[in-house]
Amino acid sequence: MKIHEYQAAALLKQYGVPVPSGIPAFSVEEAVRAAETLGDGPFVVKAQVHSGGRGKAGGVKFATTVEEVREKAGAILGMTLVTKQTGPEGRVVKRLLVNRAVDIRREYYLSLTVDGAAGRVMMIASGEGGTEIEQTAVDAPEKILTVPIDPTLGLMPYQSRDVAARLGLNPAETKQFIRLAAALYRLFIEKDCSLAEINPLAVDASGNLVAADAKINFDDSALFRHPDILELRDLNEEAPREVEASKYDLNYIQLDGNIGCMVNGAGLAMATMDIVQAFGGTPSNFLDVGGGATAEKVAGAFSILLTDPKVEGIFINIFGGIMKCDVIAAGVVEAARKLSVNVPLVVRLEGTNAEAGKRILSESGLAITPADDMADGARKICELTKEARR
Numbered sequence: 001m002k003i004h005e006y007q008a009a010a011l012l013k014q015y016g017v018p019v020p021s022g023i024p025a026f027s028v029e030e031a032v033r034a035a036e037t038l039g040d041g042p043f044v045v046k047a048q049v050h051s052g053g054r055g056k057a058g059g060v061k062f063a064t065t066v067e068e069v070r071e072k073a074g075a076i077l078g079m080t081l082v083t084k085q086t087g088p089e090g091r092v093v094k095r096l097l098v099n100r101a102v103d104i105r106r107e108y109y110l111s112l113t114v115d116g117a118a119g120r121v122m123m124i125a126s127g128e129g130g131t132e133i134e135q136t137a138v139d140a141p142e143k144i145l146t147v148p149i150d151p152t153l154g155l156m157p158y159q160s161r162d163v164a165a166r167l168g169l170n171p172a173e174t175k176q177f178i179r180l181a182a183a184l185y186r187l188f189i190e191k192d193c194s195l196a197e198i199n200p201l202a203v204d205a206s207g208n209l210v211a212a213d214a215k216i217n218f219d220d221s222a223l224f225r226h227p228d229i230l231e232l233r234d235l236n237e238e239a240p241r242e243v244e245a246s247k248y249d250l251n252y253i254q255l256d257g258n259i260g261c262m263v264n265g266a267g268l269a270m271a272t273m274d275i276v277q278a279f280g281g282t283p284s285n286f287l288d289v290g291g292g293a294t295a296e297k298v299a300g301a302f303s304i305l306l307t308d309p310k311v312e313g314i315f316i317n318i319f320g321g322i323m324k325c326d327v328i329a330a331g332v333v334e335a336a337r338k339l340s341v342n343v344p345l346v347v348r349l350e351g352t353n354a355e356a357g358k359r360i361l362s363e364s365g366l367a368i369t370p371a372d373d374m375a376d377g378a379r380k381i382c383e384l385t386k387e388a389r390r
Helices: 005-014 028-038 066-076 133-139 157-167 171-190 220-225 240-247 266-278 295-306 325-338 354-362 374-389
Strands: 022-025 043-047 060-063 096-100 104-115 120-126 144-149 193-204 209-211 214-218 251-254 259-263 285-288 313-320 345-351
Touching: 005 022, 005 096, 005 171, 005 214, 022 028, 028 043, 028 066, 028 096, 043 066, 060 066, 066 096, 104 171, 120 157, 120 171, 144 157, 157 171, 171 193, 171 209, 214 220, 240 251, 240 295, 259 266, 259 295, 259 374, 266 285, 266 313, 266 374, 285 295, 295 313, 295 325, 313 325, 313 354, 313 374, 325 345, 325 354, 345 354, 345 374
Parallel strands: 259 285, 259 313, 313 345
Antiparallel strands: 022 096, 043 060, 043 096, 104 120, 104 193, 120 144, 193 209, 193 214, 251 285
């Protein structure tokens, strides 16, 4: 789960990380009042969307007076912000953050993330902070520092001190960096984060380290432990079908293809997407219904696929273990009878109660094409989709 910058700043401040003075605003008038509350400028007016690259897209503007804040807020609020992360459709800006501008003398990058391969949290830092950090990672990877953190020991002061030295911080800045990094790590662990990023980590005119911008993401599987974090969720920033999928506790990620896929098991889902691609189709989603799905859950999953206007065909690929094939079949039939199925539908069922599931589908009266195996199913859905398009 992602949150907005102003929410991330509030969490950082709670853990003792210095952040600029700032106030969120949901209208131009609120932005003006925020600037008046903050006092003398200059100010920064920032679009609040779940995307990086806001500055390059026109979503971050500087203002020296309250009247300029009014002007800049009016220009940003309601605009469709298009960045590399939003895709061409962009995101409509509905929230703003008005900050007192930081007099930045130097910029650094600092983050904590989970390294799945290493099985531990990794600190990442660079002396090339700011808007070009992604390009720095490509063009000059040697400028990106990575420090694995032992899960039993946590982030040790000597590790932060070493990073500070490699970044070229002076003694006073190093002391601040050690405290700041420890606070960031504590936040990361206590709130079950998947990413905690400060970019830029700025050194201001007084020599103080300030988190001038921040991004924090959380592990969805741990949100049950953090109702306070769950309250920060902004559904307007999520794809509608992904929001609907979360109601059924489905693992769903929307993609840009034309073949809807419904599978049980993440590994099988990845293999299904690969084989659909191999036969000339492009998956429109990743959808794992899990091992213990009910007919209602399956019906919900199928409904989500049918409501995607880009879907030109659906491939259901089930290998029944804990998940019973007859339950899948019943859910598909239930959803298909409620919704108009006007695209080709191919189903492959193997495993527990496969014969019972196939019988439910064959007796349903629905236009369902059975598949003998995964490759046969992928080939059939791609061929049927092409024929339907003609």
